[in-house]
Amino acid sequence: MNASPRPSVLANMSLELRAWNIRRKALLMGEVQGQGYVGQALGVADVLATAWFHAMDYRAEDPEWEGRDRFYLSIGHYAIALYAALMEAGILPEDELETYGMDDSRMPMSGMASYTPGMEITGGSLGHGLGIAVGAALGLKRKGNPAFVYNLMSDGELGEGSTWEAVMSANQWQLDNLICIVDFNNQQADGPSREMLARGPEAPKWAAFGWHAQEVDGNDLAALVAAFDTARALTDPKPRVIICNTRMCKGVDFLEAREITHFVRVEPDEWAKALAKLDEGKPQ
Template sequence: MTTPTLEPRTAASPAQRRAAVEAAAHRIRRHALFMGEVQGQGYVGQALGAADILAAVYADQLRFRPEDPEWDGRDRFLLSTGHYAIGLYAALAEAGTIPVGELETYGSDGSRLPMSGMATYTPGMEISGGSLGHGLTIAVGLALGLRHRGNPARVFNFLSDGELDEGSTWEAAMGASHHRLGRLTAIVDINALQADGPTEGVLRTEPVADKWAACGWRVFRVDGNDVGALLEAFDAAGSGADGTEDGDGAPAVVLCDTRVGRGVPLLETREKAHFMRIEEHEWALCNEQLDAGWAAKNEEGNA
């Protein structure tokens, strides 16, 4: 297999890229609902809300080899939010790194797909999750190591707005800027919800864009459920070694405002949405609503 490049993506038109990513996001949402139904509960709302982000990364931006998750030339995607693993498993299945049929083992004894992400279990899972606030620090060290080795791979770190409560996140942000890690892109899922309640009530982080900029990052804030806006932001972030050959530029952060449960109205309006318990009879309705929304979107696009 030849070394993957971004040429196929850049050769496609913006409309083609957007259509491909939107289709991937729909399948990721279907996979997430399927895994959620296996357990009857879980972090389904986060997976649905972040599906467009994950699809944009895996279907459009990331260089990887599905059959060789440890390929040294791969771009690294670090899931700092280990409880979002259900969403990443869906993306890895969509990418071909894990078999779609394996999703039915989600959260089961002996499965490679535990409810919180574990790098020792799952192909394509770069770090283990659990306690929040560590992902960006690992990403900074990884980006530094890749630079010292002359490896031009990009590093993506997915974190949540709740993780911005952690001081370690801001230490890492300052370190990334200090070391001019231009091939590092942080992705923040701003869904405004934490385990303890709305983010604004737990610890207000706004004006969050100004804070990242003050740390020396290039900042892009978009609707995280708008695929076109995501692709533009990731393209700009990826340009971002500030024109230098060794990636010695400012790191980039893409702030993504998302909605928990996106695509399934029943779950979008659920009050207790951090960890969802969904009744057995509701799963069919969730799938019906997801498919109906997708069909309506396609009809609108073809009108």
């Protein structure tokens, strides 16, 4: 397996600007429908920027290229964030942005593999993504394909039994081509994740199951780059997990300042204000 870190796919733009672009596209799509999981999209943008523009190998002109690294979105309601990343990567055309969530759009509000180039799996029934990723990683190893499988899952999925079955299976099969990314924003539908079934610390739990575990600030690009590089470069025959502590609504201060819940409501007159606040912090 080629486990050495690789340069950005498109190195002529900073990761900071990539993340800003992802946030902005997600807000524009949310404005189209007047709703959407924009809190999660703003929070996870740095993670997506690092994955797509630093760590992963793919061909924008050929999303089905057999040698590509696979990116599995277990959290189907985060689709708005992944669509923004796919547009930024050149896999989805930006002129489709205004079709988000509409009839016949290739960008439904919950991710579906049958509709969208670059959307590898249909997510949304939470707790299943990592199991699918385990199967894919095992299949790639048996075919001698050196590609990595990345699985982005939510902290809420840590309370699903199927997640831990997949965790055990990945260790059993020594899936060193599997990198799980946990977006830990401490919010799920029933309340703060730490008050449900995600009482920390998380990294020791994964390590106890035989994984190489890292926990980082998911809004710190330098920390994310180092974590992704480490995960790819390891030579131990074990799966890898990066637990990313993120802040929902990151980049839009008046949304960050609210009492955050699983679904952040943005009022009709606030979309333009949110874009303006984001624009104030545009990287140079």
